[in-house]
Amino acid sequence: MFNFCKEFNSCKEFKISEVIKNISRFEENEKYSTNIEERFNIPWRMEIVKNNGYFEFYLRCEKEERENMKWLIHVDYTLKLASKNEMMKWTKRGTWIFLTRPSRCGCPNFISWKVLESDCVVNDSIVVEAHVKINKIIDSPCIENENQKMFLLHHTVKNVSSIKEGGNYFTKTEKRFNIPWKLNIERKNGFFGLYLHCTKELSNKNNWTIEVEFDLRLVSLNGQSLSIKLTSTYKEHYGYGWDKFLRWDDMLEKYTVNDSIIIAALVKITKMTGCEEE
Template sequence: MSGRSFLLVRKIKDISNLEDGDNFKCDNEVRYNIPWSLGISKNDGFLGFNLHCEKQECEKKWTFDTKFIMKLVAGNGKCFRRTVQHKFQKPEGHGMDKFISWENLLKDYVVNNSIIIEIYANIVNSTGFFDIKHPPPQPYRNVSFLLKHTFKNISKFVENERDFSDPEDHYNMPWRIEIQKSKKCLLISLNCDKEIYEERKWSIECLIDFRLISANGKFHSEQRKAVFENKSSGGCTGEFISWNDLEKDYVTNDCIDVEVRVTIEKITDEPCTKRTFALSETLRNLSRIEEEVLYSLDIQNCFNIPWTLLILKENGFIGLVLRCEKEQCESRNWSIEIAFQLKIVSPNGRSAVFSGNVIDEPICHGTTTFITWDNLENNYIVNDTFIVEAQVDIIKMTGIEDETMIEKLSKIVIH
């Protein structure tokens, strides 16, 4: 999807207490500086499901033409979905009053008197709010585009520190530049932020020209080919240039200028049946997070497997990892191959992404050096709040397809 996409996930407890004619709305979640919420209702033997735009009307008229997938997810991975498109132009909710029969809801989707609802939304067009309009879809093959970004505060970079440009839409896909200081060298990556959570099989073959440009016109370059697909998101240069040479020849006013020229040679994109799930949590009271304390968020059963997100503040970094909480069993070996995207998302829409592809055991997968804590505070935290997300594609499971799991309680939560 192009445009501005976002994910909302909520676990609704005590669903049996919802009586005919009742409505329930979740707390507001801010995405791209717009408050949104999920709402459910029970009417005439059906579950209603709506996405609410909570932005207040003002003198300047605004509209958000939004396409969204509404999903009801069972712990065993079964899901029920509907796709809706609506132009929001006032505070209102829109969706389906008869999303699924209450009988089928209770039979297939209620676990421990709770349900999980998700909305994957995309603001495909808007007026009166965002400064930049997103372009219409464009042809994909044998086309090129240029990304430019000035990275600041180079002298303050510590080992393993990352920084990102804001994503830009080119040919209906979001792209960004990432740099990292690693082993006293500069690494440069091109990231395609196309969502792995979309239930499509896609790949993008590119020729990439990375350039570091000095104020006097001198440049250092490297060219390579890369294939972006559901299982990966980055084309990295490796050790692009030593940090000493970077500081000597390319730093001006504590900044560097990076350009990435991308030629798209081939794209494949087709629907497919995938086992995907998402975790999302808005973290509040961030000022209370303690150094070197591992915080575990709520555990959620997906495809009969318990998963959680962990965050850690350590050595000046924020760490974010996905953990599979399934325990090893002596009588039966198992493995899970996954592709995943971990995201730190600001309520104003800015995001940072870390991707991986692993065969999973009960261990953490992610990074303890996602971004620096200073970067988090300066660019992602709004009103002591930010959002963490995981979007996961289960590629292959062995030894566990027929098992059932019991949901566990999380060990540590931020209050």
């Protein structure tokens, strides 16, 4: 069922760690995710955010949502940030249950960004660690709503390096449940932005709304991936996403193979109004 490797005396415990560089260039609302690492056949990574003067620190479980399956992973976790004083580490502990889809747990106000800069940054770098103990894993079939509207959009983008600063790249429009959709890459202020567009036009007959939960994903041709989950309501031709998905140069370094990447959106339509004729 699971390949329980011999980590920490054969207990279901593990540690992931990384040195994160170029801390001084972080901008407000910027996110950084470490590479995915598999432990006990489950993909994990850490995520940090600079937000409103704070250093946010999270543990992410990237186990995929699967049709007609329900899963649960109960963990105890400890998030650690190394200090310049080797005898001290900034530490937060907690317990969490990951359910059915990729999600995260952690601390939105781990420490202030100023304290991070003064106490933890060495050579413009920090060291972060996540210690995890898996208490329970449940993976079993479940009955899904037969009328559930879910779909996947994906596209291979070639010649990524040709997208200039301030430029955009749009995929072709594809219809799902008779609604037109497309994906959009934006290169702005040194960041890679990714968006899901609903291109349905306004109607003279009636107003319409489409409520969705969606997972935007950047995938390397070698399998490495980065994702973010969002919830939005479309009322007109518009695109929702994240303008600071990651740094443009980090995207080129970590995710491009032969100057190509894959962008994708896994979309779940939770409610539609005004679309009955379609």
